[in-house]
Amino acid sequence: MPELPEVEITARLLSAALAGATVDSARAPGLATMQTFKPPLDALAGATLERIERRGKMLLVWFAGGGLVTDEDPEGRAALLIHLMSAGRLQLFEKRATMKDRTARIVIRLNGGADGFEEERELRLKEFGTRQSAWGRLLRAADVETDERLSTLGPEAWPDTPSFVAAAGDASPGDGPPLALPPRRTLRGALRDQRVIAGIGRRWADEVLWEAKIAPLRRAGDLDDDERAALSAAIRSRLDEGIAGYVEKLKLPLKDKMPVPERVHGRAGEACPRCGDTILAVHYESDEMAYCPTCQTGGKPYKDRRFSRLLKD
Template sequence: MPELPEVEALRGFLTEHLVGHEIVRVLPVAISVLKTYDPPPTALEGREVVRIGRYGKFLDLDAGGLHLVTHLARAGWLHWKDRLPDGPPRPGKGPLALRVALETGEGFDLTEAGTQKRLAVYVVRDPAEVPGVARLGPDPLDDTFDEAAFTRLLDGERRQLKGALRDQSLIAGIGNAYSDEILHAAKMSPFKLASSLTPDELHTLYEATRTTLTEAVARSQGVAAGRLKAEKKSGLRVHGRAGEPCPVCGDTIREVSFSDSSLQYCPTCQTGGKPLADRRMSRLLK
C-alpha cells in the first residue's frame, strides 16, 4: 500500500507533469472506482490543473474549483504515460480503473490488482467532502506537528502502538509498512500500550516517527512514478523482510500474521529477545 512517503513523491511527480495542463478526458473504466456522481467526472474536462495536493494517503488533483481526489488503497497504483493509447479503454476484468488524458497526449492510468476493489476516486468541490479526508488526524511532517502535539495525541491512548500509529484519524499517512519501520527505529514492541510510554519513550518514538518518514520522503524525491514501489521496498529495514537478518543487530526478523495483514519486527531490538506470539492464538506480549 502506498503510504505518506510514496504519495508525497507522487504529488511531486504529478506537480511537475500535470500543473498548467488541460484535462481533456476522464474515463472511468471500473464502475467500482467512482465514489461520487455529482459533479460527474466529465465536469473536469476542459479545466486546467492548478495544484496537486496531499492529505495523508490521499492525492488531490485541483482543477480550479473541482478536485479529483484519489486513494490508492492496498493494491492501487498510478502509471504515467508519455503517450496514451489511441481510443478509449475497453471495460473488462483487467486492472485498469480510470484514465486521465491531457491536451498534450500524455496522462495517467489508475490501476488496481487483485479481486478486492478498494481504490477510490472522488470528484468534489472541496477535498473535505471526502469522508476519509475529513476524518484525518494531523500530518506527521507538518511544521505544527511537534513533540508536544504528538504527546497530546497519545495521552490516554490504551491501544497498542502498532494500531495507534496506523489510525488515520489519529495521525495521517502512516500504514502497515512505516509503522513497522518506526517501531524498529524506536526499539519498541508493536504490542506495547501507548498509554504506558514514559516521557523519554514518547520523545524516542516522536523522533523515530519524524526521522523515518523524512528519510523515506527524501529517498523518494525525484523518483519516477513507475519506480516508487521498488524504491520503497529497498529502503525498508524490517517490514516485508521476515527471515532476514536485522540490519542493526543481526537477529532474525520475525513476523506476526493476522487475518488480512502481518507485521515484522526484530526480537533483539524491540522485545528484549522474546518472540511475539501470534495474536490469534495467545495473549499479546507487551
C-alpha cells in the same frame, strides 16, 4: 502499499509534470471506483489541472474551469480525492489506454503541462489484482475540507510530526504540535489509524517502531516521556529518510512496483541491521508485523498463530 512517503513522491512528481495541463476527457472504467456523481467526472473536460497534493495516504488532484464552471461556481474549482488503497497507483502514460487495460480505474486525458510535453498523455488510476478497492470522489472546492474522509484525518505524520504527550491538553515537549495517542490502543494499531495520525500504514509503522526501539504491541498509554520523544523523533527521521531515498530513485514514469526501503517490514528471517538478531514476524489475515526481539521486545518473541500451526502439523 503506498503510504505517506510513496504518495508524497507520487504527488510531487506528477504535480511538477502536469500543473497547467488541460483535460481532454475523463472517465472511470472501474465501475465501483467513483464514489460521487456530482459534479460528474466528465465535467473535468476543458478544465485545467492546477496541482496534485498529498493528504495522509490520499491524493488530491485540483482542477479549475472547463465543464466545472456553473452559475454558483464561476471559477469551477474542484478536487479529485483519490485513495490508492493497497494495490492502486496513479501513473502517467504517453500512450492511450486500450480498452483492454483491465487495471484502469480512472483515466484522465491531458494536453500540455509544466514540463512542456506536447503530445496527449493519460493520468491513470490503475489497480493491480482483481479487487476494486481503490476509489475516487470528485468534490467541489467548497466541499473538500468538510468531506468526511479528510475532516476525520488526524494530524499529518510528516513534515510537521506531532510531539506525543501523555494526555490531551499537555503542552508539547518538542517542535511539533502536541498529540495524545489513545492510551488503550496498541502502538502499531494507533499509528496506523488515520483518524489518530495521518499517513502511516503497516510498513512504516513497523519501520518507525523498530527505529524507536519500542515493542509494537505495547499500549500507547504505557510509554514514558523518553519513549514518547523517541517515537516522535523516529517518525520524523524514518519518513524524512524514506522520502529522501525516493527523491533520488524515482522518476516519471513511475513503475508499477515501488522500491522497498524497509529495514524490518517484509524482512522476517533476515538479520536486524542494528543488532544482527533475526527479525521475526507475526502473521495476521492480510498483514505481517515485523520486529526485532532484541531491539524491541526484550528478547521475547510474540506468539504467531501461523508459526504455531506449522509446529503442530
